[in-house]
Amino acid sequence: MNFNLDLVLAELADLAPTARHRHDSRLDLDRIEVFRPLSVPRAESLFVIDADSFAALDASFAEAGSFLVLGADAPTEGAEEACAPPALYVPAGDALPAPGEMLARLLDMRTRLDAWSEALLTAMARDAPLQEVFDLAAQRFANPLMLSDATLYFVLVAGKLPEELDDRLWTSAIATGACPIELCMEAWAAGSSDPGAQDRAFLMDNATGDGRSYLVRNLMCGGAYYGCFELVDVNAPFEPADFALVDYFGNLLSLVMPRRSRPEPTEEPLGPLRDLLDGRSVRPQVLEYALRKAGWRADDRFFVARFSAAEAAEDAGARGQTVRLVAEVYPLARFFDDGPAAFMVARDADYPLAALHARHAAREVDAGAEPRFRAGFSSLFADFSLVRTAADQATLAYDLVDDAEVGGAFGSTLSCFYDDCWFEDLRVRLGLDTDAAWLLDHAAVALARADAEDGAAYVETALTYLEHGCNATRTAEALFIHRNTLAYRLKRIKALSGIDLESPAAGNVDLLRVFLSCKLLARPGRST
DSSP: OOBOHHHHHHHTGGGOOEEESOOOOOOOBOEEEEOOTTOOOOTTEEEEEEHHHHHTOOGGGTTSOEEEEETOOOOOTTTSOTTOOOEEEEOOOTTOOOHHHHHHHHHHHHHHHHHHHHHHHHHHHTTOOHHHHHHHHGGGOSSOEEEESSSEEEEEOOSOOOTTOOOTTHHHHHHHOOOHHHHOHHHHHHTSSSGGGOOSOEEETTTTSSSOOEEEEEEEETTEEEEEEEEEOSSSOOOHHHHHHHHHHHHHHHHHHHHHSOOOOOOGGGHHHHHHHTTOOOOHHHHHHHHHHTTOOTTOOEEEEEEEESSOOOSHHHHHHHHHHHHHHOTTSEEEEETTEEEEEEETTTSOHHHHHHHHHHTOBOTTOOOOEEEEEOOOBSOGGGHHHHHHHHHHHHHTTTOTTTOEEEBTEEEEEHHHHHHHHHHHHHTTTTOOTTTOOHHHHHHHHHHHHHOOOHHHHHHHHHHTTTOHHHHHHHHTOOHHHHHHHHHHHHHHHOOOSSSTTTTTOOHHHHHHHHHHHTSTTOOO
16 A cells, blocks of 8 residues: 555654654555665655755755655754655664665565555455454554444444543443444534535544544545544544544545445335335235245234334434444344334244243343333234234334333343233223223122232232233242242132132133233222
8 A cells, every 4th residue: 555754654653753744644655765866756755865865855856755864853843945845854873774774664564554455455355344344444543443424333442442441422432332423413513614525534632522532534435425434542642644544444445335334224125014004005916025025925923113212312313323223133124214213024033022022021131231222012913914003012012111010121122012011002992091890800809809908919919820821830939929828819819709710710710801800900099
């Protein structure tokens, strides 16, 4: 790859060189040579030259070539002539290499840069994931490197973060997966007169007000904005060489971003599902063809999830980030916008609903993780023409995520499943809050009265026993009581009400009616 004086300045930092040139991130040098009497001016060459030869340079070199001057102190600022060539001055000293030795050192630098560039280009040529490309790119940077679009691609740390670091944006980026530039849009906008159209690296100095700065490079192609990536000055101050490498890497990424950028979750392969979700009718043949084209079958079992970020998002960009993050976890699903939230249609064969529900019930929550998403899940369906019904179920479950009785969580998602809250749907549709006396089983009412008089928990015990499939062990565990205590309560329930939960067939007990009655009676505020 080409190089510039800023990269040479960084390479020779141990020799304390002084720069007398205009810093520029362009890589416009492609040749290194030791200056000799027969050398000719060449704009793309870096000449390694001793102090005496530099002082006697022909005027033709003033605008052709750059110079690394060995054994000379730099002229004071402003003392050099306007037409002086770009130069680095390396002071005299015992450690000063001879011109030939310096040439070898710089050629080694060039070889390392070429190897890095070749690795990046090779990875891109074989269509490697952007994560792998960024792993390679990070090898040249001391600071953390992040890639973002209007939302998030990912956060990649290059180097070790100091343990004492407590940056309100950077640490939250690690925890939430949100790139800092998305959390400080005002500072980003202030970093340039037109930050969205800037095609060169620019600095957001002290962007967060706590001393942390970001080096930003947009990814532009054909006038279109494909996102950006950043460095944050966590491990080391920014140097001019960072600008040069950032711009070079940005130029490479701009070549592949239109092809390699993460695609928006598309609705096209299942367009008829969009129509059904919107309440429009779709002919069965059209739906079946669309499903088959997408690799699905008409008799596949499926479910619908409605989801959003844990915190309500005001703009479409933030909502799009949520969809992308969920799409990473469920790449085989299809996603559809639903205003402040989104719908996900997924096949049970790809993502078993029972497994998701089991995690929800077990509350498999990531240790110390803040909730990032809210999601409501429908029941399983085997007829895609009912996708609107499934979406309605998912919406009801989504609205009950915070209900302590039916809501739960898994991973970093607050969740609720329709199969756990179907009774709430039934209650609303039948108006059971206003008049449920006609449904209540008189024996269950007797239990509720006994609870009120004795301070017992017979209704709760009966309800929990039925909810756990009449399994004594699981019921005792759910109620945190001994199995002997449960056995006693079941006998008391039978004695008080005649409801024989252990042998319902023998006692001609309608378990569904008892269950619904107990469910109603157990609701807060329900009088008997």
